[in-house]
Amino acid sequence: MTSGRQLFLDVAASAAALLRDPAVAASWETDSALAEFRVSGLTAHLAWQITIIPRLLAEKPPDEEPVALFDHYTTQAVWIGAPLDDDLNVTIRRLSEEMAADGPGALAALVDAAIGELRDLLPAEPAGRIVSLESMVLSLDDFLTTRTLEIAVHSDDLAVSVGVPTPELPAPAADAVIALLTRLAVHRHGPTAVLRAFSRAERAPATITAI
Structure with a gap:
């Protein structure tokens, strides 16, 4: 399996x-x-x-x-x-x-x-x-x-x-889910918004929800 x-x-x-x-x-x-x-x-x-x-x-x-x-x-x-x-x-x-x-x-x-x-x-x-x-x-x-x-x-x-x-979650499952959600968030909000949400609190958008 x-x-x-x-x-x-x-x-x-x-x-x-x-x-x-x-x-x-x-x-x-x-x-x-x-x-x-x-x-x-x-x-x-x-x-x-x-x-x-x-x-x-x-x-x-x-x-x-x-x-x-x-x-x-x-x-x-x-x-x-x-x-x-x-x-x-x-x-x-x-x-x-x-x-x-x-x-x-x-x-x-x-x-x-x-x-x-x-x-x-x-x-x-x-x-x-x-x-x-x-x-x-x-x-x-x-x-x-x-x-x-x-x-x-x-x-x-x-x-x-x-x-x-x-x-x-088991670590591999958490990694897979977060990676997929990140990719979907980039598709929905653009890479700059996701970059700022992850790295800059002062410029972070209100949301980067993926789904």
Whole structure:
């Protein structure tokens, strides 16, 4: 199994542990740190980043050519910068709440089961495996990178929402996520803005958010 696939499993396991933190269940019905998202929905959205993968691997690989990872974010990821009331964001919140309907214990069990499946599935998938999700067509390894980023970001969202420390990512995962976010921030704001944000507090822009 490639190091990237093992890294995804390690990051997924850290998210699974966060889902079982008693603070998540205690805060289940409260508002999260994300506008319009309750803790329940946010937790389900985090869980979905993991549970979707066995389902995709059960499908026949698409015939289309995969898009490169960076091109996915610049041409396919229409959610970047979309307002809260955008149809896509409204749908994500609705589906997340539906996924959370059976409660935190059931959701955590779904994640644990998916990780168990993936420990067997991922080593068996060929290097060139392609997966598709709606309009997204990526290599499996690039798709796992997108999910690693999502898990990292939403684990922080959830931890802040329920008042527990943010899980610490394995160093290689943190490096990969930060490198990708940096490249996306440069694409969105330009190299000068990112340079100043990293090096000059007196000239730093108000934001260099990448996604």
